[in-house]
Amino acid sequence: MATLIHTLADHSDDINYCAFSSSCLATCSLDKTVRVYSLNSFTELPYSPLKGHTYAVHCCCFSPSGHVLASCSTDGTTAVWDAGDGRRLAVLEQPGGSPVRVCRFSPGAAYLVSGAADGTVALWNARSLKLHRSGNVKDGSLVACAFSPNGNFFVTGSSCGDLTIWDDKMRCLHNEKAHDLGVTCCDISSQPISDGEHGFRSFQMASCGQDNQIKLWLLLVADFSGVELKHKCTLGGHSAPVLACAFSYDGQLLVSGSVDKSVIIYEMSTGNALQTLTQHTRYVTTCAFAPYSPLLATGSMDKTVNIWQFDLKQPCAGTTAEDEPQAAVEAWSEDDVSAWLRAQDLADLVGLFKTNNIDGKELLNLTKESLTNELKIESLGLRSKVLQKIEDLRMKMASASAAVPEEFLCPITRELMKDPVIAADGYSYEKEAMESWISTNRRSSPMTNLPLPSLLLTPNRTLKMAIGRWLEARPKHD
Template sequence: MLKLIHTLAHHGDDVSCCAFSSSLLATCSLDKTIRLYSLSDFAELPHSPLKFHTYAVHCCCFSPSGHILASCSTDGTTVLWSAHSGQPLTVMEQPGGSPVRVCCFSPDSTYLASGAADGSVVLWNAQSYKLYRCGTVKDGSLVACAFSPEGSLLVTGSSSGDLTVWDDRMRFLHTEKAHDLGITCCAFSPQPLSGGEQGLQFYRLASCGQDCEIKLWVVSFTHVLGFELKYKSTLRGHCAPVLACAFSHDGQMLVSGSVDKSVIIYDTGTQSVLHTLTQHTRYVTTCAFAPNTLLLATGSMDKTVNIWQFDLETPCQAGSMNDQLKQLIEDWSEEDVSTWLRAQGLEDLVGIFQMNNIDGKELLHLTKESLAGDLKIESLGLRSKVLRSIEDLRTRVDSLSSGIPDEFICPITRELMKDPVIASASLDDLQRPSTKAVSCPLRLIETSFPELLLEVGLSM
C-alpha cells in the first residue's frame, strides 16, 4: 500500500521542513539552503540550492498557485522566491529582527503569515510585500501557524503550549491551552467537515507537541454565530515528542513525525494507524503530503528526505459504510457516526452531531428528548427519522457485539434463543407429541444451539 520510492540526501545538516507544489518539492535545512526537486523524476532543479539566508532555514512553503516559494530563517527574514527561476523576489524583515520560525500562505495567496521567536506574528501582503497587520502572543515563541481552508482564520501555536486564533484582519479571537510542554506544529484539513445550520462550516484542526500527543479539534466561525474551538480527541501513537503533522489533500489521512524517529499515518475517520514508518535514523522533523498525487515526503535530522508513494487510489476504502457496520457500533468514532448519518440521508445533521461529540456509544443512547432538548433539532420529521434509524442500529448491537450469527437471535426480543426447535410446516408435524414449546415465535430451528455451534465451527 505504501512504498519508499526515493531518498534525497543533498543537505549538509538537519532537514527542517519540506513542502509540495503541484510539480515541485522544496526542502530546507539548518545548512542555510533551500533545495528544489521536480516531482517527475526527483531530479534537483538547475537553480537549486537557493542561497540567501545567513543562518538556519526553519520553514518553507509554496503559494497555492505554486509560483512563489517562501522561506524563513534565524536571520530574522522571510524571503519570497520565484519557484521556477530561483530568483529572490523580496526580503521581508521581521519587526524587531527576531528569528522567524514558521511561515504560511493564505489559501488565496494574498497574505503570508510569519511567526517569530519573540512571539510576534506578521501578516504580509504577498503582492505588495508590505506589512499588513501584526500581533503578539503573551508567552513563548511562535513555532506553528496555519490558515483555515477558506482563509478567514489564522491559527498560531507557541512554545508555551497555546493555540491562538486570529481572524483575517489579525484580530484576536481565542486562545486555548493545547499542549502542556509546548506546541510544535498545527495543520488544518484541506476539506471542511459538512456544514450545519445557517451554512455554518466546520474545520478539522490537528496540533502536536512536546507532550508526545496529537490533538484533533473542530473549528467553526461565522460573523453571526461567532467562533468556537472544540477539542475532539487525542492520538497517542508516538512515545516521544511529536515534531510535525500534516493532512492529506482529501483530509482522509493524517501523518506525524516524532523524536522517536518514526512516522505514523492515521486514518482520520477511524483514527486507526494505517502505517508506521521507521526508516529514518534520527528525529523526524517534517512531513508533507503532495496536493494532487499520492506522495508523502518525510524529513529528518539524519539529513535525508524520504519520498513515499501510495499504491491504492483511496487508502481509506476500508472505511466504507458496509465495513463500518461490521464493527461494533458502540466503537464507532464521531466520523463513523457522520458517515452513517450521510448514508441515512441525514447529512444536514452532521455538523450538529460533530459539535456535540456524538460517537457510537452516545448515538445509541439518544432519545427523542435529547434530540429536541440537547441537540435542538426542531424538525419533528428529522427527529423521527433519526430515532427509527437508531432503533435499527440497536437491534444489531447484541448480535454484532457477541459475534453470534443473526440467525440465532430472536428478531423480536433480540435475545439469544435457548433450546429452539422448528415447527414443521405441516399440521401433522405440528401435532406430533415430541414437538417442544419454542423460545421465539418467528425463528425456529430443529436442532439444539450447541449442536449448531459445532456445525459452524464455533464454541460456547
C-alpha cells in the same frame, strides 16, 4: 500502504521542513539552503539550491499556485522566491528582527504570515510584499501556523502551549491552552466537514507538541459568534515529543513525525494508526502530503528526506472516492456518496441524497428524469452539474481497467517505457532517461540514492516484450 521510493540526501545538515506544490518539492535545512526538486523525477531543479539566508532555514512554503516560494530563517527574514527560475523577489524583515520560525501563504494567496521567536506575527500583503499588520502572542515563541481553507482566519501555535486564532485584521478570536510543554506544529484539513448544529461550519484541525500527543480539534465557525475551538480526541502512538503533523489533501489521512524517529499514518474516519514508518535514524522533524499525487515526504535530523508512495488501490492522500474502480463505486454506502458530493462542491445536495437513500449503485443510475421527477431538483444548472459529475465518474471508471501497470512505468519519468534497461541497482528504467541521469554526474541510484557499483545498462528484453503484448491487448480506441 506506503512504500519508500526515493531518498534525497543533498542537504549537509538537519532537515527542518519540506513542502509540496503540484509539481515540486521544496526542502530546507540548518545548512542555510532551500532545495527544490521536480516531482517527475525527483531531480533537483537547475537553480537549486537557493542561497541567501545567513543562518538556518526553519520553514518553507509554496503559494497556492506554486509560482512563488517563501522561506524563513534565524536571520530574522522571510525570503520570497520565484519558483520558476529561483530569483529572489523580496526579503521581508520581521518586526523586531527576531528569528523567524514559520511562514504560510493564505489559500487565496492574498497574505503571507511569518511568525518569530519573540512571539511576533507578521501578516504581509503577498502581492505588494509590504507589511499589512502585525501582532504578538501572549507568551513564548511562535512555532506553528495554519490557515483555514476559506482563508478567513489562521491559527498559530506557541512554545508555551497556546493555540491562537486570528482574523485578517490581526484580531485575536480565540486562545486555548493545548499542549502543556509547548506546541510544535498544527495543520487544518482542506476539506470542511458536515455542517454542525446551530449554523456552524466545521473544520478539522490537528496539533502536536512536546507532551508526546497529537490532538484533534473542531474549528466551529459561526457568522456572528466568531470561532470556537473544541477538543475532539487525542491520538496515541508516539513515545516522545511529536514535531510534525499534516493532513492529506482529501482529509482522510493524518501523518505525524516524532523524536522517537518514527512516522505514523492515521486514518481520520476511525483515528486508528494504519502504518508506522521507521526508516529515519534520527528525529523526524517534518512531514507533508503532495496535493494531487499519492506522495508523502518526511524529513529528519539524519539529513535526509524520504519520499513515500501510496498504493493507489487503497484510499490515500490526494485520492477521492471518484478515483476508485467501478466495483468499489457500486458498493459505496450513502456516506461514501455524501463524501463524493462534498468533494465535487455539491455539499448542498447531501441531505437530499441521504433522504432518498442514494448509495453508489443508485448514483450511477441517476438520469435527468430521476433528478427532476424523483429528487425534485428544480435548477436546470444544478441538474446539469450533477449529471456531468456522474458522467466524469463513469468515464474514469471505464478507463480504470486500462491503467498502465506500475512495473511498465519508468521510475524517473513515470511514463510508459519504450526501451527499458536494467541498471546496476536492479531496477528497470527508460534507457534515455537513465542515460540522462548518469550524464549529469549522478552516480547514485534514482530509486535508493545509493552509489551505483557500475554504470552499465542492460536491455530488458523480457520487460519490453511484456509491454508490447500489453499494448496490443488494449482496446483500439485507447
